[in-house]
Amino acid sequence: MSSVSDWDVPNPVKENRSGLIGKGVDRYEGPLKVTGTAPYAYEVQPPSPPAYGVMVGATIAAGRITDVDTAAAEASPGVLAVWTHRNVPAQPPRGTKAHPRSTAGSKPALESDRVTYWGQPVAFVVADTLENAVAASHMVQLTYAADAPDVDFQARLGDAVDPPGEKDVEVGDFQAGFEGSPVRLDETWSTPIQNHVQMEPCASLAWWEGPDRCIAHTSVQMVKPAQHGLAETLGIDRDAVHLMTRYIGGGFGGKGQTYDDLTLAALAARALGRPVKVAFTRQQMMHGTIHRPATVMRVRLGAERDGRLNAMSIMTWTHCHSDGSFTEHASNFARSLYAAPNRLTGHRLVRLDLPHAGPMRAPGEASGTLSLECAMDELAETLGLDPVELRIRNEPEVDPENGRPFSQRQLVRCLKEGAQLFGWDRRLPTPGQVRDGRWLVGLGMAAAIRGNFLLPAKCSFSVDADGVITVRQGMTDIGTGTYTVLAQIAAETLGVPLGQVVVEIGDSELPPAPGSGGQFGAATAGSAALAAGVNLRKAIADLAVNDPGSPLHGGDSASVTFQDGVVALENRSETLRDLVRRAAPAGLTVEGEIRPAQDAQRWSTQTYGAHFCEVGVDPVTGEVRVRRMLGVFAAGRILNAKTARSQLTGGMIWGVASALTEGNAVDPRYGSLINQDLAQYLVPVQADIGDLEAIMLDEVDDKANPMGIKGVGELGNSGAGAAVANAVYNACGVRLRDYPITPDKLLAGLIAAGR
């Protein structure tokens, strides 16, 4: 049985002899990206000129397609194929798994006349050029029998049900604890639909090698389910799909699955006998891929006058697609955050005729902290306590929900160090007191928490006759820095310079890894890489001590060291290159793997942080501008100070967006999202982000994985928006519980408050 104690042995990452672990090393693939030479899926050169596919989205949210007229589109210049549900090649029904161990079932495109959301791909045009395909796509005529769209989330809250297989979680007696508390808070927050708006919209390119083998390039976070799902859809062997996703222009959870671009590219490439490219437009991304669903969150806090919580509850209402069950678990994070003997958390789900809901960066925490962490701010004010102090008073010794010990918990240190570095003591508890020119200035803070995960993964390491180490893994880099940290782990483990490492990822034919998501990527992929690296060290050491030509011959293989490209045993040494070239000229390849420890669940393993924010509010217009922001985080050993910082600050910026600008509005008459481009779906630009800093505390979490690292990709997002909202209140005295805090809403609050 595997145990976390198995990890309690020295390894090259922990020893960090070359100091590469933690160093802010530049991106492995950075030069390719900044020179525009990294081939993203749509830019890969196929073996012969491709045709271009364009999808057509439904213009109803619910109903049926009753008639199809493609004559004009078919007659349009350059058109090679026009498909609807009537003539798309046959595909197995949705979810079919011909191979029982497939990690995803079939995902047929254009599968029927039924429309279940606005923008659902319902027709497909392929032409010789993109322009011809786009022009013809506008000529496809579809007639619908539309049902009245059922999309009004707020109106349907009363019909919400428990998510499948879930019940509320209660510890103690929440109601009694709440009612018996001298100080109570009971407020409701709401957050809108958000879209991932990755810089690279989803795109695919496919071609066939003979009738039985499909080569596909796409933009996806998880390789194996993409490969398996496509094979199931095409009705071919899983090994007959070679799926690649080498460079990915952002994922954020939105590319945790594939979409019809991949299916249609592969089907069309088979039907036409030539490579086919298909990409979503920015507008199509809004409806045609998943989104973070809207939430309504009711938070109740019951406290003693000294601030200790007796009772804590967060209940979340959210929505998903009419056929779906995805649930935005916005209440879950609260289970591990603050001590309170009486606790109630749970979720309610409404099924709507909206596009598919799904995970988006820090699913759960991103929305959930926008309520609870503001509720804590409100409670602190009621109690006359500093918000930092209120959190410290509710710091649990063990996980408050299940009594498990924390593997590591440095939340209080994050709060204290952050407060000091930020100058939190300058905050005036009464809002609206500080002016700078036309701006009212306020400070706010919030805590951050996000779970940590380890999944099974494999990796292979090779050394060739030039002494070059090649890492191969079916992992992805969605812009987070995976290439780079894998290179660092390899270089550190084998004692070679970074320039002597090659990283190959994003390929279904490489040893499988679960991909990027849930901030488990670096820990999972990296632990497998470490295992493979350690195995390669053993193989190389054995090679040396067993080779009569080696100066290390006859020594103890366990004592061989690896540094600066040299293998050594006491004062005997040779270069790695000389050794391999002589003793194994064809090179060596080994595999390694990581599995979660079976006793890992005995600990509560989380990442933590504290956000501090200063905003200016223009009391005349209700405009809010972030002036400075600091996050202090504790997330295990940091592999790369630069990429980790980018992840954390990126998450913080995401929080600014959630607080102030970001969201998709639904027009209930159509069941459609109205703001569909980046001029109308607003994420922060440079000018919105003032002075921004993320600091990582020293930490090693030996219960997390053999490297003692944890995830940072989502932590920065958790709590960041709440810090902004709390700063807005401190600046101007207006609490808005309906995100985002836009000038129209804030102005109404300012006027109501007599400002």
Next chain:
Amino acid sequence: MRPFTYERAADARAAVKSASETPGARFIAGGTNLLDLMKLEIERPQHLIDVGRLPMAEIEDTPDGGLRLGAVASNTAVAADSRVRGRYPVLSQAIVAGGSPQLRNKATVAGNLLQRTRCAYFYDTSKPCNKREPGSGCGALEGLNRNAAIFGASHACIATHTSDMAVALVALDARVETLTPSGQARSFPILELHRLPGETPHLETHLVPGELITAVALPPPPPGGQTYRKVRDRASYAGGLASVAVAGGALALGMVAHKPWRAVDAEAALASGASPSEAMARELAGASSAGRNDFKIPLVARLGAAAIGEAREGAR
């Protein structure tokens, strides 16, 4: 995008001649608005006449002490011009409040004036829009119309004009100079360029088909302070929720109507000694809103009063 033909005009006369003779012809300058709309098939010109390289990019002093801005001078060039910055700071401020540096490098004086609304329903060809498809209805009327007009809207269209630069030009009493298809040069006050929507929101200006804007002429700057204030959801690169241009005693409002709005009632009130707040209240007595854009009325009241105060401060 529909197929189209393209020509680069040899001179202004050839441009208007071609425009009047070629069916479905349109001028293109920076292309930052027109090309986006063509990609979405909101605009479907059959022929483009590129006027971007005509010798109309000069910014020159006029004998009366004003300034003439060539129609294809880039927004960047105008905003950075030392005479504009020195004498017409409201114009410089308004231009840099719009778009991004990349857009302003391409965008031109004439193109900016003739940019089309940012109404979300206009941009979504799956929704009804009288401006895009006359007679199809107005998706925004009962829709998510936070940014709708509060002055001069009709039941056919409640969209706003979204140019920042135009608001400053209206406050500065600029004149538009054009060449008509028959080769006549004419000039008229900028306030007469744009129309209110009425029953025909697809008709946005009083230019005749094929008429080319050749320049915008600024009279000498008015006495008194100038300022431009724009309210927006994020700090940069966002369309406005409302804006105000003050140039001496002149006041223009942006994003409140189908055209840049000259606040004549407020000006008259100020001239007769009303306070800035009183003046704005006078102007807004004629405003109307419909739910989601209610906030614009107090917003403009407050913003206008603040901007008038700032301009007066600046003049002292």
